[in-house]
Amino acid sequence: MRVIQFGLGPIGNKLTKFLLERNNIEIVGAVDCDPAKIGKDIGELAGLGRKTGVVVRASMQEVLREKSADIVVLTTSSQLVKIMDQIKEIIESGMDLVSTCEELSYPWLTHPEISREIDRLAKEKGVTVLATGINPGFVMDFLPAAMTGVCRDVEKIVVERIQDAQFRRVPFQKKIGAGLTVEQFNQRVAEGSLRHVGLTESMQMIASKIGWEIEKKEEVIQPILARQTFTTKDLYIEAGNVLGVEQIGRCYVKGEEKITLIFRAALGLPDPVDRVMIKGDPDVELAIKGGIYGDTATCAMVLNAIPVILASSPGLKTMVDCMPVSFFT
């Protein structure tokens, strides 16, 4: 399987590292528009301490002049509108596409026109497009949707993802607002720069799979505050300041709250877990001890999705209308 890595930020670099570990995958090219990265070897960028012979190019055309590939791994942005040109270029080059773009994980309701355009183009060119990751893509959508398969009836689905961010990377800690004052937190939320992207997409993915028509949905974000001073090796947080974020999505069908997604990530949160609770016949309560470690798992999921995408029929797919993704050798 010949792969082009498009986007060499933290996720892209981790992905190249994981891709290079697999015998049945070859990275044939890499693309990033950052002048500081162009010309660098992806092995250096991934911190492998060795060269791989694959050098970052400024554009897809430059790569395609020398090489061809089966699939492009696109890790450039969370926002779909920002990467539409990149998506189109990849599809038009006749390559499959897997992305970490959260908004692309289930874009049918939030970006219906763009979704139809991607789907139409992909079918025209005979290629498959899928965005995945751990969240959105797995814990709060694929997994609960798949668990309802055991149910004769489903009244309500609640998913919790509770993460202790204490030992995560500092950029992740900053992303969830750790160390901010409440005022700064609220300002960042108002700007739209502090939120987990994907709750909406996860709810819509579950609802569409089950056949529930969403009549109303809401999402609330609030800070989780330090009751007393909290210190990590990198951060000092005063009592009353922010340890992290709680974000809750709710989705109503015929007047009833049918899907509730609860995402909490903060320094020192007790009992981290991923939990799926289905009220139905039978009830299902599933817990993943400690929660799935997102940094590794997002990249693993994208990589493991490659053979599934290559085997899929053309079009814009979501995780609930592809074969299940597994580790592969």
Next chain:
Amino acid sequence: MRVIQFGLGPIGNKLTKFLLERNNIEIVGAVDCDPAKIGKDIGELAGLGRKTGVVVRASMQEVLREKSADIVVLTTSSQLVKIMDQIKEIIESGMDLVSTCEELSYPWLTHPEISREIDRLAKEKGVTVLATGINPGFVMDFLPAAMTGVCRDVEKIVVERIQDAQFRRVPFQKKIGAGLTVEQFNQRVAEGSLRHVGLTESMQMIASKIGWEIEKKEEVIQPILARQTFTTKDLYIEAGNVLGVEQIGRCYVKGEEKITLIFRAALGLPDPVDRVMIKGDPDVELAIKGGIYGDTATCAMVLNAIPVILASSPGLKTMVDCMPVSFFT
């Protein structure tokens, strides 16, 4: 979705009950060869206390003379060779097929010729064939396979299904050997009449999905014995006699034990649970509290698989190469 129910034993009758609950499904016919059932209304057989207008016929041809259907639900046997004629007849009539036949859940290695024949016939006729249920079909195969999708590497997979049979149906309690002496238990095992069918298929399904070539597999069955007298409302079990069964499957790849499936079902077993443990990067430990209640869930899974099968490309499928099955409305 127009359905024919083929086989009206306990599972078939429960399935007709569940099928009748769904607005978007119509049962157009029912088949069973038991003279005691032929001519009976499926509503009566399912214990609904009302007639549905659908009467059991002695053969598929009789049903097809009057009606056509999209899919047949086949619940006649656990053994694939016993139902090959039924499978062929259904495929040749151009209908999709979903079955509870355990051996059909992953028949590619245990019955390679039959599998190829079913696959070829199904593709010729443009129909899809899938066997599913809770186990095999979900807890010990689909679910662990899907959970490996979050892993950069997988060293080993262990799945436990621990069931307290104390409050299950008496036929289930008898099926797992409850009340037998050790001698009777061993004789029933030797005859092949006491075993959970599906561990082999589950291991093979996981291994094939990951790309592990199984070099050796083993399965052991032993009784779980009463340390002291154990009584239920229906059974009296003396100390030293059998409370239930433990069945363990192991699967080796390149000299290493890679998959271990542990199935325990006995009266009074403490801490019933379904548990998936993956040793890898990251490790994954998932537990379903109390375990999934098999009686309801097997029928629900078969029913919920119908739209997935109708939307699938033709051929013989397994749960790991279809879209995930969800509850649907």
